[in-house]
Amino acid sequence: MEEQLYNLAFERSALSSFIFSPELFGDVIDTLKPHHFYLNAHQNIYETMQYLYRSDKPIDESFIRDELVNKKKFDEKVMVEILITTPINNLSPYIAKIKELYTIRELLRLTTLIKQQVVEENKTSDQIIAEVARYIDILEMSDQSRAKSFSQLKREYLLNPPAPIYPTGVSFIDEALNGGFEMGQLILVSGDPEAGKTILTMQILKNITKMNPAVLFAFEFTTDSLVKLQMRVESEAYENVNLQIIDDGYDIVDLEREIKIWAKRGARFFVIDSQMRIENAANNGTMEDRESEKFSRLAKLAHKLNIDILLIIQNSKADAAASVISPMGTKKGAHEASIIIHLKRLKDDPENGKKEMREIIFSKNKQTGQHFKGEVNFNPYTLMFTRPYGAGGTETKYTGHIPVEHQDAGGKTTGQSSMSLIGEQLSEIAGEGKIDMAQL
Known part of the structure; x- marks a missing residue:
């Protein structure tokens, strides 16, 4: 002693x-x-x-x-x-x-x-x-x-060495964040019903887990439907040993325990789908008290463990009508977040070649202080979000380290990522109809 x-x-x-x-x-x-x-x-x-x-x-x-x-x-x-x-x-x-x-x-x-x-x-x-x-x-x-x-x-x-930045492999997100995600953040992903919140988050996860372990809390859909869908989109040979999936243990205490376990094992990214599925049994206060505590605990956990937690949230109808992007049931949720990414469905405009378009909005961005707003394409066959052709800027090809411009044979920067091109080839081979959005 x-x-x-x-x-x-x-x-x-x-x-x-x-x-x-x-x-x-x-x-x-x-x-x-x-x-x-x-x-x-x-x-x-x-x-x-x-x-x-x-x-x-x-x-x-x-x-x-x-x-x-x-x-x-x-x-x-x-x-x-x-x-x-x-x-x-x-x-x-x-x-x-x-x-x-x-x-x-x-x-x-x-x-x-x-x-x-x-x-x-x-x-x-x-x-x-x-x-x-x-x-x-x-x-x-x-x-x-x-x-x-x-x-x-x-x-x-x-x-100390510079803090690492992890590219998401999604060009318009990496551009808005000057390269990708920094660590220690609570990142909220919100949007209209069926706008593609889960799909965008899964696209980020698939890119990140090429080089880094990550955990998905799949509370909104079954693991069978997730596996079936990914095999349909990618191929039956698709594997992903870096992505850990948990579909049980809804209480905030269980979430914290699993996050701590996997953080010790090297996971730096955690996705929770979604906010409304998380329970907070120990808090006997009002709904706002219970919801606010969820965001507060997750934000502190992300900061303490130096990890990123991506939480898919629901917006109230009143907030949506007022163009306010904040989590349903709590005013504190938006305050606790470091980044808020919002997806909004746009009406199809076939005459101008616009179909399955979304507006993506960074309503809060503590990482760079920059706000971003623009239109993106959603491909329902490949489940991929990409920047429209001719939208300017550069696309990001995922390398696991730093963003790299995707160029054609003539050295010109193209308007579509390599991931998107592969996805379209798969969709042509599959030759199937539109994927049921209700599963997502």
Whole structure:
């Protein structure tokens, strides 16, 4: 148990870093205290560093040595151990661990104190609670701020590799998002009845799972119908080992459990079809309370696990009539989302060659701040959304890493993705009628 109460290597690394990179000290001086260190000699050195920093004196070996020698607190052996320790740039995890171990030591001491007061001093529960409250103040729990200075965050940002962006393989989405999805987001997919919410989300999933594992919570249709439909559209030989499908466990607690399990196994994308199928049995409040909690918990989970959750939502008739894109039953749902993608059916216009057209709207886009609105084609045979010919821009060919322009033999960018071309070839071979939208 004793070795779990402190980590001298972490303490030496922090002190060494302050000596060799004094600019790091200003970021921690107000939150890291001398008593957080386990070794008395380390406490003395850090306290001296605080004094030197506040006195506008250099935090280096000579000044620290002189101050400690004058106070008769200098330990040559400890100073040598610190100086030969390799300094580090990203101190945050080290500082957090030093403070956490201090809290564990103090909580162990508090446990002993409570036992002593109950057994030996025979104090009342009120007296013990008051003593615990006083001890919590001593622990300075309220002083453990999670704030970081801009300079510290900038250093951490520059030290870490760039956050990955995952292309969806759907050109107009990747264009609106500057390449694809960033991680840690709750993404809502909404739309008119039979506009193709599930189909668009499945198109994204099929592309993403070529390179990455993902999980689909298929609550709106049976797994048999899903397999049958994909075999019909793709081919009987179609396989997808990266796509995990769950069709049971509707409560938000069950959802969270499965998401945590698969996040640990490497899944970064989760699709839930749909919002209205999710239950929230533990919440006995109003409908809005229950619905709002779903969005809040899923948004926090996405942020905490650094994953993307795509949630298909329903819009109320009142919202649709008012051209407001927000989830049915909750005002908070739209607030919690990072991105909202909305599909709207457009009337067929055969004379102008417009059939099965949809309007796609990015009504909220925290990722880039850019809003997008445009028309897209829906192919009911291949179940694919594509940008219309002549709509401008570039199409995206999915590579698993970064968007790449799709060009013809002459080097010109075409108006249709490679996925769409393959889909149309399959539909010609199948030679079947329009797919029953009721299944989706």
